[in-house]
Amino acid sequence: MTDLTPTPDTIARLRDEFGAELAAAETDRALQAVRDRYLARKGGVIAALMKAVAAAAPEARPALGKLTNDLKTDIEARVAEKRAALDASRAPAGAVDVTLPGRLTPLGHRHPLTVVRDQMEDIFTRMGFAIVEGPEVEDEWHCFDALNMPAEHPARDMQDTLYLASPLKGDGGADDVRTLLRTHTSSMQIRYMQAHTPPIRIVVPGRVYRRDDLDLTHTPAFSQVEGLVVGEGISLADLKGTLTAFARDIFGPRSRLRFRPSFFPYTEPSAEVDISCWKCDGAGCAMCKRSGWLEILGCGMVHPAVFESVGYDAERYTGFAWGMGIERVAILRYQVEDIRLFYENDLRFLEQFPY
Amino acid sequence: MRLLVSWVRDFVDVAASPEEIAEKLSMRGFEVASIEPMPGGDAVIDFEVTANRPDCLSVLGFAREIATMYELPVHLPVDLPSSESGAKIALRSTAAGDSERLKVSVEDTELCPRYAAAIADVTPGASPAWLTSRLQAAGVRPISPIVDITNYVLIELGHPLHAFDLAKLAGAELRIRRAKRGEIITTLDGVERKLEPEMLVIADANRAQAIAGVMGGAASEVSQATTVVAFESAYFKPASVRRTSKRLGLKTEASSRFERGADVSVPVVALERAIALMEQLGAGRMSGPIVDRYPHVRQPAQLYLRRARLAQLLGTEVADREVERILRHLGLGVTATPDGWDVIAPTFRVDLSREVDLIEEVGRHHGFDVLAPTFPAQTAPAPPPDPRIPRDRLVRRVLTAAGLSEAVTFGFIEAKAAEAFARGTAAGLVNIANPLSAKFDTLRASLLPGVVDSVAHNRRHGRADVGLFEIGARFSSIDGETRGVGLAWTGHAADDWKSGSRSVDFFDVKGVVERLCGALGVSLRFEPIESTGTPFLVPGQAAAVFADGAAGKDAAGGVRAGVIGLLAPAIADERGAPRQDEIFVAELNLDVLWAGRTPRDEAVAPLPRHPFVVRDLSIVVADTLPAEIISGTIHTAGRALAAPLIGVRFFDRYQGKSVPGGKVSLSVRLTFQAPDRTLTDADVQESFDRIVAALAGAHGAVQR
Numbered sequence A: 001m002t003d004l005t006p007t008p009d010t011i012a013r014l015r016d017e018f019g020a021e022l023a024a025a026e027t028d029r030a031l032q033a034v035r036d037r038y039l040a041r042k043g044g045v046i047a048a049l050m051k052a053v054a055a056a057a058p059e060a061r062p063a064l065g066k067l068t069n070d071l072k073t074d075i076e077a078r079v080a081e082k083r084a085a086l087d088a089s090r091a092p093a094g095a096v097d098v099t100l101p102g103r104l105t106p107l108g109h110r111h112p113l114t115v116v117r118d119q120m121e122d123i124f125t126r127m128g129f130a131i132v133e134g135p136e137v138e139d140e141w142h143c144f145d146a147l148n149m150p151a152e153h154p155a156r157d158m159q160d161t162l163y164l165a166s167p168l169k170g171d172g173g174a175d176d177v178r179t180l181l182r183t184h185t186s187s188m189q190i191r192y193m194q195a196h197t198p199p200i201r202i203v204v205p206g207r208v209y210r211r212d213d214l215d216l217t218h219t220p221a222f223s224q225v226e227g228l229v230v231g232e233g234i235s236l237a238d239l240k241g242t243l244t245a246f247a248r249d250i251f252g253p254r255s256r257l258r259f260r261p262s263f264f265p266y267t268e269p270s271a272e273v274d275i276s277c278w279k280c281d282g283a284g285c286a287m288c289k290r291s292g293w294l295e296i297l298g299c300g301m302v303h304p305a306v307f308e309s310v311g312y313d314a315e316r317y318t319g320f321a322w323g324m325g326i327e328r329v330a331i332l333r334y335q336v337e338d339i340r341l342f343y344e345n346d347l348r349f350l351e352q353f354p355y
Numbered sequence B: 001m002r003l004l005v006s007w008v009r010d011f012v013d014v015a016a017s018p019e020e021i022a023e024k025l026s027m028r029g030f031e032v033a034s035i036e037p038m039p040g041g042d043a044v045i046d047f048e049v050t051a052n053r054p055d056c057l058s059v060l061g062f063a064r065e066i067a068t069m070y071e072l073p074v075h076l077p078v079d080l081p082s083s084e085s086g087a088k089i090a091l092r093s094t095a096a097g098d099s100e101r102l103k104v105s106v107e108d109t110e111l112c113p114r115y116a117a118a119i120a121d122v123t124p125g126a127s128p129a130w131l132t133s134r135l136q137a138a139g140v141r142p143i144s145p146i147v148d149i150t151n152y153v154l155i156e157l158g159h160p161l162h163a164f165d166l167a168k169l170a171g172a173e174l175r176i177r178r179a180k181r182g183e184i185i186t187t188l189d190g191v192e193r194k195l196e197p198e199m200l201v202i203a204d205a206n207r208a209q210a211i212a213g214v215m216g217g218a219a220s221e222v223s224q225a226t227t228v229v230a231f232e233s234a235y236f237k238p239a240s241v242r243r244t245s246k247r248l249g250l251k252t253e254a255s256s257r258f259e260r261g262a263d264v265s266v267p268v269v270a271l272e273r274a275i276a277l278m279e280q281l282g283a284g285r286m287s288g289p290i291v292d293r294y295p296h297v298r299q300p301a302q303l304y305l306r307r308a309r310l311a312q313l314l315g316t317e318v319a320d321r322e323v324e325r326i327l328r329h330l331g332l333g334v335t336a337t338p339d340g341w342d343v344i345a346p347t348f349r350v351d352l353s354r355e356v357d358l359i360e361e362v363g364r365h366h367g368f369d370v371l372a373p374t375f376p377a378q379t380a381p382a383p384p385p386d387p388r389i390p391r392d393r394l395v396r397r398v399l400t401a402a403g404l405s406e407a408v409t410f411g412f413i414e415a416k417a418a419e420a421f422a423r424g425t426a427a428g429l430v431n432i433a434n435p436l437s438a439k440f441d442t443l444r445a446s447l448l449p450g451v452v453d454s455v456a457h458n459r460r461h462g463r464a465d466v467g468l469f470e471i472g473a474r475f476s477s478i479d480g481e482t483r484g485v486g487l488a489w490t491g492h493a494a495d496d497w498k499s500g501s502r503s504v505d506f507f508d509v510k511g512v513v514e515r516l517c518g519a520l521g522v523s524l525r526f527e528p529i530e531s532t533g534t535p536f537l538v539p540g541q542a543a544a545v546f547a548d549g550a551a552g553k554d555a556a557g558g559v560r561a562g563v564i565g566l567l568a569p570a571i572a573d574e575r576g577a578p579r580q581d582e583i584f585v586a587e588l589n590l591d592v593l594w595a596g597r598t599p600r601d602e603a604v605a606p607l608p609r610h611p612f613v614v615r616d617l618s619i620v621v622a623d624t625l626p627a628e629i630i631s632g633t634i635h636t637a638g639r640a641l642a643a644p645l646i647g648v649r650f651f652d653r654y655q656g657k658s659v660p661g662g663k664v665s666l667s668v669r670l671t672f673q674a675p676d677r678t679l680t681d682a683d684v685q686e687s688f689d690r691i692v693a694a695l696a697g698a699h700g701a702v703q704r
Ligand SMILES: [Zn+2]
Pocket: A277, A278, A279, A280, A281, A282, A283, A284, A285, A286, A287, A288, A289, A290, A292, A293
């Protein structure tokens, strides 16, 4: 039993003992035990000490009483402090490891060809274009004849076009017989013009087919975005302005375009368009084969024969059209070396593209 | 076209470097494939010549383009290089008439509007080095002086010539006629070819000696022993040459020029050029006149170019003298009128037939780059997009949000794959008539073969969990072209650090399908498919999906919109996925779903003001009884009850201890609510009892 003879020395010794015990108490239960040992109303050390002080000599009582009270206050404060420290160090109830992953299935990914196509559609929508789609199985007239490609035109050779072994019925009545896979989305220009009157401002995304082998740079099927503007007074300068605005939007504001004259049966004048290489800004690098330019699309003023085939007044209306390969843009943009990656659907590839 | 720069300098005094010439021509419509340096600062520029410019399959054609670029004259006639005498020899003027040594008769003037020929006695010898090196630079192999001369003229003027060994021609005659049915010729390449009556041939008295405009015959080929030759210089109908060349699968330098359109005015000039060359080289001497059969002389095209139209189409004004300069340098006749120009397009420019062709010529040489870009004025609001655009975007968003990634596969597949997914269904497969490979010989009637192949690709590369979908066209002789979405999912549906992992099952895929249709606003019905219905799915885990709102409903009020189920292991195996894989698939016709959207009342319903009451019910029924039928019975019984039934939800299905064999325990949560009052316990109990009684009556259900 602790000696409780009330002297200043005893009180000092008790303070030291309490300090050591408090320091050793690392759990709530241990702290409570220390507290009870000193502060319990019945049998507590302080209570016993107070009793002893009351029994001490009258002249010593005031000083001893003060010392004892100070000790009690000190113990109470330090117990409270220690309790707060223990509370603070302990994880709260129901705590979780917030760094563990959440439970929803991770998002899937859009295909890169869709990412590029969506972006193109959005840009042209802002420019006032309507986005329309057409059938992939077509007839010769919409795919060739109406586009100023008469029967003996080289583009109609079996080399390029895939024909169906048995024709498919279209939705245009008994005469609507579809015999081939469209080689370009331009066939939809014809369908749209047949159904609408100018002014026309459309963009036609879609799949097209060619009789090509599958290799690093070719696929027998690919995706195009076709554009058509028809109205009164539409000029080649308007074509340049429209495509330049598009290119700066999708490839960056520093983009420059170069229009090289070319030949397509359904446009005249016709041009191939190169864009300044965005990797080297036109200085020349491996991507642009040191030329500073990347070929991205073909375009031109709609040939009057095309207007005549859909019954438009080719004198009154002029227009322009372009066709652009989505794979081509995606290959350049994402620096894809092998076009077949777009069709293997390897998740390690797809997961590199946004939701 | 391989253009030797020193050769073109025979025609035009251009001082610029080959690189500069190539660069400037590339901006005028002639794409440069390569520039090969040659000794002495010379070079060969390999140009791609577009199909509309057969005149530029020649040195002379490029000379005109270069002359226009640099504002220089074109020299005609032409000096021969290193001519020993130094004399200017170009064309040998000749008299026309009939030859005593060769009879020429054109029996089909439609396919052969012009035929010219000349006879020459040949002197044996060899071609000089300058000639053979020019031919080699142009990509032509030197053979013998006579053949080399015809090739030289071909490259220089762009006009194909042919030389026959006159001694080999029976009857010393050339008859230009259609081939006889079954007629056979061995061409210069040693191949025996069967001809058809639509093909034009050059024959002697007995048989075909050349296929007109395509290739000569071996029997009358010029050889070392040849002493007399007949040069042919003709114009054949382009469509006829194209058809014959295509039919025979035989493309030659000659056919590629004739089929695009040779110059009908040039045959005699080309002969004169060949004879001049031959005589200068000492390779032979002409004998007699040039025979020229040209019954209907073709006039050059007379065109009109309006100044205002030119400015309107290009979007810029071009100065008159610039217009005239360009057209004249290109060899066109130009006469100014008050509002434009009368233009004569020479016969070598087969591409110039209307005003816009002239506008292109002016634009091409004026330069597209100098046009200031403008943005076309919008004079009408844009119509809404094709509804498939926002629809497919929504479908894509829902499926990617569900964790599936988007695949893109080809619209054609191998027949084996197409058939595996079509067996037992009326798929109406469509084949491709001229496939390049058996891997792509059938149009897909379903998106599943492509998506499943993509899953297999990922599984072979060690990927455990694969979920893919594709939105695309499907083709069938029954339904035509439709747009669908196909999806395939294998591996883990949930892989969680707390609850662990669980394999994908039917209800994961069904959940995705339901969510998709929820987003589209379509209500669906699922019906089990009989085992024989779709052999590519496992019986018992396969359902047909019906869209309830669609037009053309079936007896049950829906239209079949697709299928869902577990892929048959044999097919997964055949497509290269590991055999133990469970691949769940679904395919939906988006056109049908879109048409089947339930119209929505836009006005909102008021929120209920009285509380709802929930009662749970557990019943034991036969385990073959579909939940949908039970909920149908509950809904029917729940009509017009004291306590209106507003919700039925299954929350447990249990088989095992305490449930007899062949039976199942189902737990259903019923929700009751009245719009106008608070329900009493008595109301709810009465309704609950009626439902229990109905279930007992209809299905022998026993309440647990
Ligand atoms: Zn670059």
